[in-house]
Amino acid sequence: MKVAVLGGSGKTGRAVSAALAQAGVATRPLGRAAFGDLPAALAGADAVHVIAPNLHPDEPGYVTAVLAAAHQVGVGRIVYHSVASPYVPAMPHHVGKAEAEDLVRRSGLEWTILQPCAYVQNFVPALVAGAESAAGSGGAARLDVPYAVHTPFGLVDLHDVAAATAVVLTRPGHVGATYELGGPALVSVADVAVAAATVLGHEVLARRIDPDDWDESATGLDERERVWLRAMFAYYDDHGLPTGGVPLGALLGRAPAGLGEVLSRELAGRSCQG
Ligand SMILES: NC(=O)c1ccc[n+]([C@@H]2O[C@H](COP(=O)([O-])OP(=O)(O)OC[C@H]3O[C@@H](n4cnc5c(N)ncnc54)[C@H](OP(=O)(O)O)[C@@H]3O)[C@@H](O)[C@H]2O)c1
Known part of the structure; x- marks a missing residue:
């Protein structure tokens, strides 16, 4: 084939x-x-x-x-x-x-x-950057997103x-x-931060930033892409993106990977305890 x-x-x-x-x-x-x-x-x-x-x-x-x-x-x-x-x-x-x-x-x-649904992997670059800047400053790592950190997503591997x-x-x-x-459970960005903190061995703080501030700092996007992403953030802010995990489990013949499993794999070698 x-x-x-x-x-x-x-x-x-x-x-x-x-x-x-x-x-x-x-x-x-x-x-x-x-x-x-x-x-x-x-x-x-x-x-x-x-x-x-x-x-x-x-x-x-x-x-x-x-x-x-x-x-x-x-x-x-x-x-x-x-x-x-x-x-x-x-x-x-x-x-x-x-x-x-x-x-x-x-x-x-x-x-x-x-x-x-959105991939767990989408958060990895920000988690890595946050971990590196926290290591430099000695403070907690931040996970900043321009939408609410407690709305539900079926984040998937x-x-x-x-x-x-x-x-x-x-x-x-x-x-x-x-x-x-979707992944095996509904989770939020705050849950991503908790799971990442466990893997990395240091505090990770999830924080909603103002979408206007995101707009000012985002580079490499044209006006339409900005507008469309702002629309997505506004939707995520209110509703997240809940997604069921049963079909994925049925296709794979096993439970889909959860946040901890995916982040352990993707952030391997970055633990400050390791
Ligand atoms: N990220 C998520 O969480 C998520 C979740 C659900 C669905 N999706 C969907 O998954 C899709 C792919 O996302 P991705 O992150 O894998 O994308 P990506 O890494 O940016 O890859 C884009 C692909 O499209 C090609 N491409 C770029 N511009 C093109 C054009 N004008 N015409 C034709 N092909 C073009 C690229 O080829 P070149 O190598 O030539 O640039 C590359 O192969 C998107 O439709 C997204 O909405 C993403």
Whole structure:
């Protein structure tokens, strides 16, 4: 079996490609250059796993191009990487995925849709930076986010999401299925800080910063991306992103990894006690 992984050079795509390789599947990781000649990039693959770039301005357009190319070269199987709670009108990038899901379901291809919550791994760079600055200053490490630190999320291990992707691509019974993929429990950013403190061996303080202050310090984003991220922070502030963990456990045949397990792995070697 050969799987073309669109977005394969990114964070998610690398994890998915590794999980597929572990399952004995040949992968073709593809980045933006594949869009120069998408049919040629997909030709010969048995399936395509579609991961759009973060905050794509037109995700339905991106997915439309992939579906057309897949039809053109006879790739009959597609797995689309969406997001938990795609139809949230307050978050434009989620709505783009909701519309793209509809296109996938009506494509005539054999489809599966995956709806992961935010990855635990998203917090690792901030935890590492916080740990380093705390080591320099002797104070507590901070975990700053521009939204409430007590709202609930089904934060999920990226590597569990990748393993589940390999399952749906390599085992029968997943055509026509949409799976919400959350971790084993609802957790907050404050819980992330507590779990990280246990792993790192020093205090980690979760703190909500003013989104205006985030806006002033954020770099490398255009105006639309800022507006869309601000919309996401406002939603997270009020509601978090609760996501169920049962489907992921069923796909993996074991409990999904919890915060402590993921952070122990991702922050290995950074404990100030070790
Ligand atoms: N992070 C999370 O917690 C989370 C949770 C649920 C869902 N998701 C979704 O996962 C997806 C991927 O996230 P990620 O963090 O893995 O992204 P990423 O690391 O930024 O990777 C993006 C990928 O898209 C490609 N790409 C960039 N710009 C492109 C363009 N204009 N046209 C076509 N391809 C382009 C990149 O290829 P190059 O190498 O050529 O740049 C790369 O392969 C996003 O849609 C996100 O919404 C993320």
